[in-house]
Amino acid sequence: MSIFNNAALLIGVPLLFAFSIPLFGLISKQLTKWVTLLTISFNATFSLYILLAHKYPSIVVMGNWLPPFGENLYIGPVAALLVSLISVMGLLIAIYNLWSIKKGDVTRFSVLFLMFTAGASGMVLTGDIFNLFIFMEITGISSFALAAYGPEKRALGGAFKFLVVSSIGSTLYLLGVTLIYTQLGTLNIAEIAARINQTTPGLLTFAGVLIVSGLAVEAELFPFNGWVPDTYTGAINGVSAALSGIGAVSGVYALFRIAMTVFGKDGTYVSSYGNLNFMAVIAVLATATVVIGELSALTQKNVKKMLAYSSMAQMGLVAVGLSIGNELGVYGGIFQLVNHSIAKTMMFLILGVLVASGVGENIDDFRGLWKRSPFLSLAFSVGAFSMLGFPLFGGFWSKFAIVGASIQRGGWYDFIIGLVLFASIVEAFYYLRIVGYMFSSDSKFPKLKTPWTPTIPIFILAVSIIAIGVFPQIVGTFSAQAASEFTHKMSGYVLNVIPTIAAH
Amino acid sequence: MMQEFLQNYVYLIGSMSLIGIGLYITLTDENIFKIIVGLNIIESGTNLFMVAIAWYPKAVMPIYTLTNKLSINGKVIAADPLPQSLVLTAIVIGLGTTALALTIGIKIFEKYGTLDVRKIKEAGR
Numbered sequence: 027m028s029i030f031n032n033a034a035l036l037i038g039v040p041l042l043f044a045f046s047i048p049l050f051g052l053i054s055k056q057l058t059k060w061v062t063l064l065t066i067s068f069n070a071t072f073s074l075y076i077l078l079a080h081k082y083p084s085i086v087v088m089g090n091w092l093p094p095f096g097e098n099l100y101i102g103p104v105a106a107l108l109v110s111l112i113s114v115m116g117l118l119i120a121i122y123n124l125w126s127i128k129k130g131d132v133t134r135f136s137v138l139f140l141m142f143t144a145g146a147s148g149m150v151l152t153g154d155i156f157n158l159f160i161f162m163e164i165t166g167i168s169s170f171a172l173a174a175y176g177p178e179k180r181a182l183g184g185a186f187k188f189l190v191v192s193s194i195g196s197t198l199y200l201l202g203v204t205l206i207y208t209q210l211g212t213l214n215i216a217e218i219a220a221r222i223n224q225t226t227p228g229l230l231t232f233a234g235v236l237i238v239s240g241l242a243v244e245a246e247l248f249p250f251n252g253w254v255p256d257t258y259t260g261a262i263n264g265v266s267a268a269l270s271g272i273g274a275v276s277g278v279y280a281l282f283r284i285a286m287t288v289f290g291k292d293g294t295y296v297s298s299y300g301n302l303n304f305m306a307v308i309a310v311l312a313t314a315t316v317v318i319g320e321l322s323a324l325t326q327k328n329v330k331k332m333l334a335y336s337s338m339a340q341m342g343l344v345a346v347g348l349s350i351g352n353e354l355g356v357y358g359g360i361f362q363l364v365n366h367s368i369a370k371t372m373m374f375l376i377l378g379v380l381v382a383s384g385v386g387e388n389i390d391d392f393r394g395l396w397k398r399s400p401f402l403s404l405a406f407s408v409g410a411f412s413m414l415g416f417p418l419f420g421g422f423w424s425k426f427a428i429v430g431a432s433i434q435r436g437g438w439y440d441f442i443i444g445l446v447l448f449a450s451i452v453e454a455f456y457y458l459r460i461v462g463y464m465f466s467s468d469s470k471f472p473k474l475k476t477p478w479t480p481t482i483p484i485f486i487l488a489v490s491i492i493a494i495g496v497f498p499q500i501v502g503t504f505s506a507q508a509a510s511e512f513t514h515k516m517s518g519y520v521l522n523v524i525p526t527i528a529a530h
Numbered sequence: 531m532m533q534e535f536l537q538n539y540v541y542l543i544g545s546m547s548l549i550g551i552g553l554y555i556t557l558t559d560e561n562i563f564k565i566i567v568g569l570n571i572i573e574s575g576t577n578l579f580m581v582a583i584a585w586y587p588k589a590v591m592p593i594y595t596l597t598n599k600l601s602i603n604g605k606v607i608a609a610d611p612l613p614q615s616l617v618l619t620a621i622v623i624g625l626g627t628t629a630l631a632l633t634i635g636i637k638i639f640e641k642y643g644t645l646d647v648r649k650i651k652e653a654g655r
Contacts, residue, residue, distance in 0.1 A: 156616055163623045167630055174634055182638045183650055189634065190556060190565055193627050197572050200620060201549070201579065207613065208583050 027525045030084035033101055036073060036109060036151065040065055040144035044137050051133030058136040059127065063120045066143055069113040073106070073147075077504065082106045083511075083522040085153065093153065093523050094217040100153040100523055103507035104360070108150045108279055111364055115271040115371055116143040118483035119264055122375050125479035126264050126382065135175055141168040142268060149276040153523060155203050155288070156213045158280055159196060162244065166192045169265075169273055176262040184260030188253040192243050195250060199240030205233035216523035219288050219515055222299050230289075231300040237284055238304055244277025246341040247308070248315040255322075258334030263378030266330070270337045271371035275363060278341060281308070282348050286356075287515045295435060296351035296513055309349040313442045315342030320449040324456050330387050332456060333373055339449065340366040340413065346446055347428040348512070350435055356509035357502075358427030364501050365420040365494065369409040372487035375480060376406050383474045392460055394469025399476060403464045405488040410457040412491045415450070420494035423502065425450070541582035548575030562638060562645045566631045573624040577617050584613035 043065040051058050076082060086099035101109075120139070127135055145165030152158050170192070174185035203213070209225040210218055222230070243250040258266045285308060289298040298304040319339025326332040344366060347359030377387070379402060385391050396403045408419065415425035432443035494500055511518035520527060548571055555568030592608040594600055600608040635645065642650050 156619075160619065160623070163627070167623075167626055170630055170634070174637070179641050179653075182634055182641060186562065186631070186634050186638065189627070189631050190569065193569050193631075194553070194556060194572065197549075197576050201576050204576075204580050204583060204613070204616075211610075213612075 027522060028084040029087060030076075030081055030101065031086050033072075033076065033081075033084070033099060033151070034086045034088075036069055036113075037099075037144055037148045039068055040140045040147070044140035044144060047137045047140065048133060051136075055132040058133050059120070059124050062136045062140055063117070063124065065140060066113060066116045066120050069143065069147065070110070070117045073110040073113045076101060077106045077110045085523055086151075094212055094214040094527075097157060098153040098214070098523065099151045100216075100519070101151060102511045102519060102522065103504060104279065104283075104511050105150050107360070107364075107501075107504045107508055108275055109147050111367055112143065112146050112150065112272050112275055115275075115367055116268070118486060119268050119271070119371065119375070121483045122267070122378070122480045123264050125477055126262070126378055130175070130177070135172070138168045138172050138175075139268070142172060143272065146272045146276040150279050153215050154213055155206070155215050155218065155284075158215075158283075159200055159203060162196055162199070162280065165273060165276060166196060166244075169269060172265045172268070173257050173261040175265065176260075178260065178262075180256075181260035181262070184253070184257035188257040191250065191253045195240040195243030197240070198236045202233040202236030202240065205229055205236070214523075215283070215288060216520045217527065219290070220520045220524070220527045222289060225299075227299070227301050231302050234289055234298070234300050234302065234304050238281065238307065241277065241281040241284060242308075242311065244273065245281040245345065246274055246277065246315070246338050247281075247311045247345060248318060248342070249311070251315065251338050254338045255331055255334045258337065259328070259331045263330075263374050263381065266334070267371045267374035267378070270374065271367045274337070274341050275367055278344055278348070278363060281345070282359075282512065286348070286351070286512050287519050290515050292513070292515055294352060296515075305349050305351050308345055309439075309442060312342045312345035312349060313445050315339065316346065316446050316449045320452040324452050326456075327389055328387050329389055329392065329460065330377060332389075333370065333377065336413065336453065336457075337366075337370050339453065340370065343425075343428065343446060346442060347424070347431065350428070350431045350439065351513065352431060352435065353506070353509045353513050354427055354434060355431035356512045357505050358424050358431055360505040360508045360512075361427060361498075361501055362421070362424035364505070365412055365424050365491070368420065368487055368491055368494075369412040372484055372491070373406060373409045375484050375487075376402050376409070379476060379480050379484070380474075383476070385474070389460060389463060392463045393467040394471075395464040397469050397473070398471060399474040401476060401481065402474070402484070405484050406464070407461045408488045408491050410461055412495070414454050414457055418492070418495045420491045420498075420501075422495060423498040537587045541578060545575045545579035545582055548572070548578065551575075560647045562635045562647060565647075566628060566635060569631065570624070570628055573620070573627075577620055577624075580613045580617045580620070584610040 047058050050061050082101045084101050088097050145161050148161035170185050170189040174181050210221055246254055285304045286296050290296045291299055316339050319335050323332045323335035344359050344363045347355050347362055412419040412421040415421040432439040552568045552572030556565050589609040592611040642653055
């Protein structure tokens with residue numbers, strides 16, 4: 027156990043600046059966007075420093091109360107990788123926002139965006155099951171308000187739906203946490219994880235059902251993801267990018283931290299305590315998400331709605347990979363999470379630039395886009411190819427690992443991976459349709475003038491997709507460490523937080 | 531006996547039925563305002579449940595004084611203070627969610643002129 031208290035700044039600095047932004051807003055509204063940018067770039071630099079200088083595994087203790095008595099943050103391989111991902115995506119979206127958010131209440135948008143990043147980082151870092159709920163609500167409330175931002179009518183409906191579903195989800199989560207508390211009398215994730223076999227199996231199962239269904243809302247898994255299409259379509263493109271690149275990351279992390287570390291039972295394949303194997307439940311829900319998401323995306327004529335359904339399906343694929351439960355599967359899942367976050371953020375940003383320069387949101391408007399804006403069409407195709415898992419693009423390595431892991435596991439996972447591969451063919455059909463439209467037909471419209479500010483994040487993201495595709499070890503090394511943390515709950519998590527605790 | 535039953539279970543049964551009533555309202559009602567009320571009822575149910583598990587009949591307050599002994603013969607008789615502090619946080623979060631939901635509801639009424647979910651859906655098409 028090493029203590030690295032400075033890491034609390036990853037949550038503290040964005041929250042401090044989020045609430046002092048109204049003061050900067052008194053000077054100038056444009057200044058607030060730059061303050062956001064600088065704050066998130068501090069976060070990105072610091073988290074990348076933690077990741078690259080290998081400052082993990084370490085914990086942050088509050089007021090010198092060592093866990094399990096005090097609240098703590100835990101920075102393991104998973105948290106270090108995901109918090110870097112969240113802050114870097116936040117930084118790139120903040121650069122895009124410099125250009126895109128001009129009208130309306132810029133000050134409050136900046137406050138909400140910073141709170142959103144701080145909450146998502148907190149969800150990934152926290153080591154306390156009730157703090158997870160608080161950070162979930164910080165992320166949630168700021169993302170409802172962000173989703174309602176903008177001039178369009180449809181944003182309000184989507185935001186309201188998101189609010190209702192997400193509030194019910196987090197209340198169910200809180201109820202599950204309370205049930206666990208009645209059994210064990212602690213809220214520390216590490217201590218619960220070590221003592222989970224002392225609970226009554228029936229009550230544990232009930233608590234697990236409540237918690238998994240609560241967290242599945244944020245992780246966009248099947249029966250709880252009705253909000254996704256409306257909210258993503260209604261929100262402005264920068265917010266949709268943030269929801270899929272930042273919010274979904276922290277949601278999936280929370281779901282699997284609970285399912286694999288808290289409820290998990292180590293073995294060749296991680297399963298869970300209680301009367302119900304939650305890993306299997308999540309695998310079934312995730313497969314349903316993939317199939318339903320891809321089939322719904324196929325029927326959409328609106329590109330933004332298509333991306334929303336595709337985002338849902340990709341989160342399902344991430345969950346399938348993680349739910350396999352061996353190191354290769356978790357490696358693939360985390361890798362896919364990184365790839366999806368990069369590619370989907372980029373595609374939403376491209377859509378935002380296109381819509382702002384007068385290209386519509388329908389598939390037909392993409393005809394002949396190659397002639398009008400070569401850079402944006404190329405970048406969009408790079409994102410689409412990464413989603414499909416073409417070789418030399420980031421998505422190839424993660425899909426390859428997920429398929430490999432399911433074949434290793436065998437049994438009923440053969441059936442699951444069959445359904446997932448079928449869904450991938452459907453996915454290939456609709457993405458290649460757009461790419462075909464962009465490159466094959468001619469357009470009579472004039473060339474687009476692309477402003478330079480939003481092209482910076484798009485360029486960086488496109489280059490990083492190809493870089494990950496050519497050198498998969500950029501993400502692969504960290505994702506392999508993350509896999510080892512997720513699959514060995516005692517040595518990977520519990521003993522790093524409370525070294526003295528007895529193994530069960 | 532009736533009194534004992536009420537003392538032991540009334541809060542647990544009450545909180546669970548509040549959660550059930552709230553879920554029913556939220557999932558079936560078509561008026562946005564009533565949906566928000568439903569959300570609030572679920573939250574109240576959860577908060578009541580958390581307070582109820584911390585307390586049992588004849589528990590004393592969890593503050594150590596000369597006259598208020600927290601344990602008798604090694605057995606703790608004080609109420610558990612932690613869930614009550616959690617409830618405070620949960621109440622504040624619920625307040626924030628409700629305020630935001632009402633704000634969005636007002637905006638929806640301004641833009642669509644109705645609070646009926648079905649009519650809003652039709653107008654969106």
